[in-house]
Amino acid sequence: MNGPDPIDRLRKILESVAPDLDVSTIGVDEDLRNDIGLDSMDFLNLMIGISKQLGVAIPEADYGKVTTLAKCVRYIEEQGGIKRAPA
């Protein structure tokens, strides 16, 4: 990811989908569903945010590969989505 820290960008997206969470306390390796408590609606909204803001549409079949913030960044970088995203 160019520009701002990719983890911070994901945290911003997460904050908009779960405004009741204090996203700054979420560790990069914490499981977004089991540890953070995202439900299926929150998780879908996170996928929508990533698609809109980082240009990567993560298929449902790959949800198992994006269970933490760190894994999300890795996945998005592999798809080349971050470089296209504005800094």
Next chain:
Amino acid sequence: MPSLGADMEKGTVVEWLKKPGEKIARGDVVAVVETQKGAFEVEIFEDGVLSEILVPVGTEVPVGAVLARIESGEAKPLATPAPPAPRPAVAPSPTPPPRPSLPSAGERLRLSPAAARRAAELDVDPHSVTGSGQGGAITLADIEAAVARAGRTTGEKGRRGFDPSAMRQAIASAMARSKREIPHYYLGLPIDMSRALQWLAAENARRDVENRLLAGVLLLKATALALKDVPELNGFWVEGGPRLSTGIHVGWAISLRGGGLMAPAIHDVDGKSIDQLMAALRDLVVRARTARLRGSEMTDPTVTVTSLGERGAERVYGVIYPPQLAIVGFGAVRPAPAVVDGAVAARPTVYATVSGDHRASDGVSGSRLLAAIDSHLQAPEAL
């Protein structure tokens, strides 16, 4: 002061969004009130001019009190009576149960300076924390544990007007009343979700991310269609008898990360498309979490659906929210052995349950409801 549920006795006006003399139209939000379940928006049900505010900000008044007057040719009081919602047949118990083990605000708290500082930083009310230190003293660890239990929400980012211990009390009184007054019967049925999930996966694979569907929406729609087939479980127990509802307004149970639970209404679920329901659900969840629900959304549900989601238990036998007649529960979808064509096969299965009010219906109706939910889920393309 509108009643926002069987368990509400009073509320506090925290904000007026309209001024005297302002024009208002049906559906406008005119005020925000704070209740045990957090803050809610009060909408009005007619056009007119707000002529007089009778309850100033910060004042607590009982349910039924007149908050303001609307001039609409003839003067009509605002929000009295409550929106066309059922009133509980039985008045809430006159004395609310005492709060156990919480020191009262006047009592001196035993609190270390470090704990006090941390509590202020994290916006935790130390009165709501149980001390584990010597003589019940509250330690730094107690404060942090309380925040962790509250699911990392902070006062600033949490729901406005949300007090977890008050929410607990609200749930306690509604559920105690339910178990005291409603003779529940319980039924369960495992439902094969193969077809529904295959249909869903194929749909989602061809849809844009933002138009994807969740399995919960299929459960929601199937339940509403089943209630159309079995209407005796949709409605309220009022004044000693069942009052069935023609509209199917499903209270969708939403678990709040700060603790607690609410089940606001999705209206006319049987008449909405899957995509409309998906949009309605998304909107409702976000507003529940940020306390932007309308008061009427709390009183409109004619039935409740609780879906535990993919990480939930296998089955849930819900407690009916008075004065409703039933609650439908869905556990997590998981592989389970099923007999298919005389052989045992592993199938994705959801365990559906219904808890019914035995005063209003018998188990045969509940059984028919579960069978109807099953049959609707076997034809997902028709949902």
